[in-house]
Amino acid sequence: MQTIEQKKSPYTKMPNKMLGQKPVSKQFIDRGAVDFHQACDYVWRLPYGRTQDSELSVVLTQGRGTCSSKHGLLKIFADELSLEVDLYWASIKCVKRTHQVLDRLFMIPSMIQYQRRIAI
Numbered sequence: 001m002q003t004i005e006q007k008k009s010p011y012t013k014m015p016n017k018m019l020g021q022k023p024v025s026k027q028f029i030d031r032g033a034v035d036f037h038q039a040c041d042y043v044w045r046l047p048y049g050r051t052q053d054s055e056l057s058v059v060l061t062q063g064r065g066t067c068s069s070k071h072g073l074l075k076i077f078a079d080e081l082s083l084e085v086d087l088y089w090a091s092i093k094c095v096k097r098t099h100q101v102l103d104r105l106f107m108i109p110s111m112i113q114y115q116r117r118i119a120i
Contacts, residue, residue, distance in 0.1 A: 011040040017081045024077045027060050036081060043070050 016037045019025040033039040049064035056073040059065035065073065078085035 011044070012037055014040070014085055015083045017083055020081065022080045024057070024073075024080050027057065028077070031060065036078065036083060039077060040074060043074055046070065 014036070016035050018035050019029050019033060019039070028039040028042065031042055033042050043059070043065070046059065047064045048066065049062075050066055051058045051062050051064065051069060056069055056076055059069050059073045075085065
């Protein structure tokens, strides 16, 4: 069952799939996620912070990440699950003009977009 917050989150518009036995899936399972949406929610809740390594999996081990590292991890994870999810980079200026179009597409939303929507 989804929480009210998850129902409002843009990532619930993306395709979903149960986690498997591949490397990134196992890391998310260890953290309590059972599907792609729960993994996205887990990453979304991680605090912002630079990691000590450029390897994207350290976002999970260090419990923090930048917008770029969090998006990169989710893209690698989506590829591992064979989900067709595109990654895009967005600024507040870009999101203001394109959020209506982007909302209709299956994409990993920008963390900037999350923050703007929650603040509204």
